[in-house]
Amino acid sequence: MRGMCKLPARILLGRDEMSIQDVKIYVGVDVASKHLDLYFPDTGKSERIRNEAEAIGSLCARMKGKAEYMFVMEASGGYEGIFCAQLGDKSISYAVVNARRVREFARGMGIDAKTDSIDAKVISKFASVLKPIPTASQTDDERKHSALVTRRSQLVDLITQEKNRLKQTWDDDAKKSVQKTLKHLENELKSIDSKLVKMLKSDAMDKRKIEILQSAKGIGDVATSVLLAHLPELGKLNREQIAKLVGVAPMNRDSGGTIGKRFIMGGRGNVRAVLYMATLVAIRFNTKIKIYYTHLKSKGKESKVAIVACMRKFITILNYLIKTNQLWNAN
Structure with missing residues (x-):
């Protein structure tokens, strides 16, 4: 099919080698803050478990070694974090996919209703058709690094918002409040940057990767x-x-004789x-x-x-x- 890139049979992701060809069953997972809804297409059964370490651990123990299964979920603002971490630690294949793509797929299938169990089924069908690439698993240090990078991005956004408020504020007391908040945010940003630099210097696992990246002018x-x-x-x-x-x-946008x-x-x-x-x-x-x-x-x-x-x-x-x-x- 035009526009589709061929996936390699085997790819190295994280600490383990995963084979896309091994995956035959895509388990759809709808993630909420307190629970996970799962749909197993091989049995046609749905299941709900708590979004907690103990319940997820029991599921992982049940699924360990079953290379034909991949758990697929939408990015859910971090609520999928514990689930992904435990799947990765147990070398269980999983993929985090774009929620907008899944919703568009559901509309294309004529599925307008939306519940947790329906969403899990839709995600399973979406994955079975599109066969997503497994998401790379992370070590504890990599997860910490990722959390700090995310926090840095949040701080940059907050600083931009406060600077815009400072320009729009005419009251002196309000300006002082904004300036006080700005100073605190900027100090936090410096602290996060310092921690990230230390992590880069002490990262033995990705030492060569860091060296290669920073050998290119433009990459700091x-x-x-x-x-x-x-x-x-x-x-x-x-x-x-x-x-x-x-x-x-x-991306192409052609139709008939129009390019x-x-x-x-x-x-x-x-x-x-x-x-x-x-x-x-x-x-x-x-x-x-x-x-x-x-x-x-x-x-x-x-x-x-x-x-x-x-x-x-x-x-x-x-x-x-x-x-x-x-x-x-x-x-």
Whole structure:
């Protein structure tokens, strides 16, 4: 089928090697704060368990060693965290998918009703059709790193909001309150940044990966932390897959004799935002990316189009370097 990239038979994710060909049964999981609704398509049975470590542990013990099963769930604002952690620790295959895609799939199937049990069935059917790539499992240190990166992103957003409020506030007492809050948030940001730098320096497991990333001009401590935490698949997929995962792969919009402009959509927005800033730096100081950007501009490409193309080139080169264990070569 056009536009679909072929998945490798085996991919290395996290600490374990998983085979996509092993997976035959996609268990749909609807995640809530207090419970998990599961649908097993092989038996047609639904099940509800508490979203707590003990109940999840019992399920994992039951499923351990059953390589034909993959648990598939939507990203649920962190409520899936305990479940994913225990699945990964027990080497049980799982995938976290985009909730909007699942809802669109449900509408396409004519399923308008929405309950927890129905959602679990829809997710199972969605996965059986699209066969998602397993999400990379994480160690405790990697989960901590990921939590700090997420918190850093939240602090940056809060600082931006408070700065905007400061511009809009005319009352002196209100301004002092905003400034006080800003100072606290900025101190917290410095503290998080310091912890992330220390984690990068002490990370023995990803030492070589960090070295490769930071050998590229444009990739600093923040970009390295985000790529490690939120793009663990880097170096384990092909160039088309990694570009699509980040959301910088060009999408067709053609119909009949009309050829529309290519566009990007979906992907991991937090990774894409950091990659954008890293690419802006690379366009100035990284010879390969700078030459590529200049070439695109000379062909008449708009600046934003050229920047997105450079983002795609940057991330695919980094993916290749990590896969082949090479440092960035400016020549």
